[in-house]
Amino acid sequence: MNLAQNRADELFRSEVASWLEQNLSGEFAQLRHRGGPGDEHSFVEERKAWEQCMAAGGWTCIGWPEQHGGRGASIEQQVIFNEEYARAGGPGRIGHIGETLMGPTLIAYGSAEQQARYLPGIREGREFWCQGYSEPSAGSDLGNVKTRAEQAAESGEWRINGQKVWTSWATESNYCFVVARTQPGSVGHKGLGFFMVALDQPGVTVKPIEQLTGSSEFNEVFFDDAVCADSDLVGGPEQGWQVAMALLGFERGVSTLGQQMLFQNELDEVIALAKSNGSYRDVTIRQRIATAHTGLRIMRYNSMRMLAGGEDGSLSKEAMIYKLYWSSWHRNLGNLAMDVMGAQAQLLAGDGYQLSRLQGLFLYSRADTIYGGTNQIQRNLIAERALGMPREPRG
Amino acid sequence: MDFKFTDEQTMVFETAAAFLAEASDSAAVRSAMVAANGYQPGDWQRLCEEMYWQAILIPEAHDGLGLGFVEIAGILEKMGERLYCGPFIASAVVATSALAAAGSDQQQASCFPRLLAGQTAALAYLGRSDLWDSGAVTATLVADGDNWRLNGDYQLVAHAAGSDFLLLAAKRPNGELAIAIVETDSAGVTITGHPTMDQTRPLATVTAVDVTVTAGQLLNSGGCCAQLVDDLADIGAISLAADQVGGSQQSLTAAVDYTQERVQFGRTIASFQAIKHKAADMMLKVEAGRSALYYAACVAELWRQSSAAPGQLAEAAAMAKSYCSDAYYFVSGTAVQLFGGVGITAEYDIQLYFKRAKSTESYLGSGNYHRERLAEQLLGPASPADQEAL
Numbered sequence A: 001m002n003l004a005q006n007r008a009d010e011l012f013r014s015e016v017a018s019w020l021e022q023n024l025s026g027e028f029a030q031l032r033h034r035g036g037p038g039d040e041h042s043f044v045e046e047r048k049a050w051e052q053c054m055a056a057g058g059w060t061c062i063g064w065p066e067q068h069g070g071r072g073a074s075i076e077q078q079v080i081f082n083e084e085y086a087r088a089g090g091p092g093r094i095g096h097i098g099e100t101l102m103g104p105t106l107i108a109y110g111s112a113e114q115q116a117r118y119l120p121g122i123r124e125g126r127e128f129w130c131q132g133y134s135e136p137s138a139g140s141d142l143g144n145v146k147t148r149a150e151q152a153a154e155s156g157e158w159r160i161n162g163q164k165v166w167t168s169w170a171t172e173s174n175y176c177f178v179v180a181r182t183q184p185g186s187v188g189h190k191g192l193g194f195f196m197v198a199l200d201q202p203g204v205t206v207k208p209i210e211q212l213t214g215s216s217e218f219n220e221v222f223f224d225d226a227v228c229a230d231s232d233l234v235g236g237p238e239q240g241w242q243v244a245m246a247l248l249g250f251e252r253g254v255s256t257l258g259q260q261m262l263f264q265n266e267l268d269e270v271i272a273l274a275k276s277n278g279s280y281r282d283v284t285i286r287q288r289i290a291t292a293h294t295g296l297r298i299m300r301y302n303s304m305r306m307l308a309g310g311e312d313g314s315l316s317k318e319a320m321i322y323k324l325y326w327s328s329w330h331r332n333l334g335n336l337a338m339d340v341m342g343a344q345a346q347l348l349a350g351d352g353y354q355l356s357r358l359q360g361l362f363l364y365s366r367a368d369t370i371y372g373g374t375n376q377i378q379r380n381l382i383a384e385r386a387l388g389m390p391r392e393p394r395g
Numbered sequence B: 001m002d003f004k005f006t007d008e009q010t011m012v013f014e015t016a017a018a019f020l021a022e023a024s025d026s027a028a029v030r031s032a033m034v035a036a037n038g039y040q041p042g043d044w045q046r047l048c049e050e051m052y053w054q055a056i057l058i059p060e061a062h063d064g065l066g067l068g069f070v071e072i073a074g075i076l077e078k079m080g081e082r083l084y085c086g087p088f089i090a091s092a093v094v095a096t097s098a099l100a101a102a103g104s105d106q107q108q109a110s111c112f113p114r115l116l117a118g119q120t121a122a123l124a125y126l127g128r129s130d131l132w133d134s135g136a137v138t139a140t141l142v143a144d145g146d147n148w149r150l151n152g153d154y155q156l157v158a159h160a161a162g163s164d165f166l167l168l169a170a171k172r173p174n175g176e177l178a179i180a181i182v183e184t185d186s187a188g189v190t191i192t193g194h195p196t197m198d199q200t201r202p203l204a205t206v207t208a209v210d211v212t213v214t215a216g217q218l219l220n221s222g223g224c225c226a227q228l229v230d231d232l233a234d235i236g237a238i239s240l241a242a243d244q245v246g247g248s249q250q251s252l253t254a255a256v257d258y259t260q261e262r263v264q265f266g267r268t269i270a271s272f273q274a275i276k277h278k279a280a281d282m283m284l285k286v287e288a289g290r291s292a293l294y295y296a297a298c299v300a301e302l303w304r305q306s307s308a309a310p311g312q313l314a315e316a317a318a319m320a321k322s323y324c325s326d327a328y329y330f331v332s333g334t335a336v337q338l339f340g341g342v343g344i345t346a347e348y349d350i351q352l353y354f355k356r357a358k359s360t361e362s363y364l365g366s367g368n369y370h371r372e373r374l375a376e377q378l379l380g381p382a383s384p385a386d387q388e389a390l
């Protein structure tokens, strides 16, 4: 155990930093620090072009194995990449869901044909994905999915009917991975399939939902006899739960590590504000800023311990607390930002509902403790899986 | 950055856990709590002979083990789990670190063999208890011919009673700080042990009246030791944080075990979500505290090798001590709640953890104290007058 930096990793860091420095310039310079929470819809086309620029430089999907077009980067290197990306003010990644969720899932569970069809589009920043898990009656209780998929006997084609909700990025995406019931009358985890569904078809309707930030990052997605080829079913027609859970494993793993540098940027802004507006004199603000600083550093050391635990993505004790830890920390930072701003926090910059970064942070961070498994669900998981306490009774 | 233990370290910690499970079981702890100086001298002797842990920070050239703070932190975690009562932090960590960092060849040659043989030492510097760094020193060191006279009162000195020699910090007339190696039985030295609410951590008052000090007794060749005292306070704080992580872990384990057995309303109380969620919050704090500790241990090790950056030890200690102090209080207090009525009895050990949480929380600076230190680093001083003076 030591704090020394590995030389190869440091070289990698400077390679990333200088590539970003050179390329986040010209037409892309305006994208720095844009497209984050609450600002999702700024520069969407430019950010898609940016994804393609990154792809051309070989900087998308760096954690994928080389045979699938990635760099086979170690977890440490992926963290370094994300840190430098945030440090440089790289814009919100539209390709995030494809790169960190769909891609790894296809690499683990997809057929060679599916990999050949979909991985290049993700890697090259041409095709974007969204996640169709939640439904009006299936939130924390994902097993209660009601969307149906029926297979036509002759063509083998699937017809999908039902509704998804809270689907982030559906308006900007080409495909949605949909968990749907393939066995009529089945309940819970059984009888589900995992489908890759094209959104650009008559059977699909996407309706944005306005969020408390005024923007619409998530949507309702309606399926009305939407069509999906049999070759776009990942795993067997009853393996959907297994595939869906493996994907969540990726969601709770490496993909969130990079955000720590973004958090640091936010905390730095709060500290600078406290220094300039005099709130640094308030004893409780001082205590809370010190708490936030310590909390973020601990988040980093939590992840270093997670990384030391091996690269198989299996969840160690440190990993089990990770989501509950960072979501609560970030939510508290949002509130601290407001309290440092005081009553000034109420004033918006212009017409419309334009939030500054810290105002957006306050509102958006309330979602952190809800999506990807709420804090209550995280506590259930910790108690049951890490501490061996009894499972929740089911109704 | 690598947060993995080596195989050797893992082995050391497994051995420590096994040894302490027996040598510091509940009966041993309870016997130490009522012993004269807060521990049984025979138990300490046994630890020194069988484990040789007093030698961890003593260089190999002096027949020590020449290991470092990662080993210290891991062993202290195990000690915390078992409420270990001996003078390990005071003597084998803090006093030994002082001698290793600032002792002359001669001082090391005379002190280390005594420590290796099982004698103990304690650092005394606190003249007041609102500050925990070198600013808290009030004792004085005044020239008297070729020698000096040391006078002053020291409060809250952990494990002073029963020690063989002391490291006494004192101010010179020019404001510099000196540390003198003083035998416990020197003329003018009085040590008074106090009954303490947490009986596992004995505290004493040390009084020095016209104690004669010679040049050969001064650390750092007689040079100023203010930075050393600050650093030792941080080393002590990191050590306590390690004890707190261990104590928190054991409080959690004991509470979860209890809830898995206790049946109410026809089911184990562990099956109630209110209990599960408390346990999850406890585990989060234990693991986060452990992460803070491991970072601090790495920084303490850099400090030991004189390669920490300026301010790095202070920051690491402040983060670890503030987080782990609050975590231990929360986790042990919640554990008492989960035990219900038996948590309030003297018979169950969980109350001992709760008391140790509170005593280690305030000692060497509470969470609030250390957060204010961090705030000074991040925001500058709180008052505008201080800020202008910068």
Ligand SMILES: Cc1cc2nc3c(=O)[nH]c(=O)nc-3n(C[C@H](O)[C@H](O)[C@H](O)COP(=O)(O)OP(=O)(O)OC[C@H]3O[C@@H](n4cnc5c(N)ncnc54)[C@H](O)[C@@H]3O)c2cc1C
Pocket (backbone or CB within 6 Å): A130, A131, A132, A133, A134, A138, A139, A140, A141, A165, A166, A167, A168, A169, A218, A367, A370, A371, A372, A373, A374, A375, A376, A377, A380, A392
């Ligand atoms: C910003 C945002 C983006 C999202 N993006 C997507 C997306 O792209 N794709 C997608 O599929 N989904 C997405 N979601 C949905 C998200 O996964 C769900 O909101 C989440 O799983 C919770 O489900 P729910 O909203 O139905 O709340 P519910 O499950 O109804 O929960 C309501 C409350 O009850 C509590 N609760 C529920 N069950 C239990 C229990 N067993 N024990 C204790 N408490 C319980 C919850 O913790 C919560 O506090 C997104 C959500 C948000 C907020």
